[in-house]
Amino acid sequence: MMDDLDARLSAVGDGFLWAVHVIGPDDLHPAVSYIEAVTAAREHNAFFVPLMEETGVAAIAVPTVWTGSAEDHARQLSAPTPIGRRAS
Numbered sequence: 398m399m400d401d402l403d404a405r406l407s408a409v410g411d412g413f414l415w416a417v418h419v420i421g422p423d424d425l426h427p428a429v430s431y432i433e434a435v436t437a438a439r440e441h442n443a444f445f446v447p448l449m450e451e452t453g454v455a456a457i458a459v460p461t462v463w464t465g466s467a468e469d470h471a472r473q474l475s476a477p478t479p480i481g482r483r484a485s
Contacts, residue, residue, distance in 0.1 A: 414463035421455040434460035
């Protein structure tokens with residue numbers, strides 16, 4: 398569910414390419430938009446928090462601005478199941 402702050406950040410964030418940074422393994426996954434990055438990070442954290450609580454190993458996901466090229470962002474988004482998009 399999007400609140401007012403998410404809506405405002407989404408509008409401001411339209412000028413950026415977005416990603417989800419998984420801290421721990423240090424993975425960066427492109428996302429279509431700010432809201433999709435937030436949603437994917439929340440879903441990742443909800444799934445992995447029990448394992449993190451059990452093992453103490455961090456695998457926390459956070460939305461972030463994409464640091465690579467626009468071409469690389471687009472190429473990775475076209476992968477079969479990029480983060481922020483559901484497999485059919």
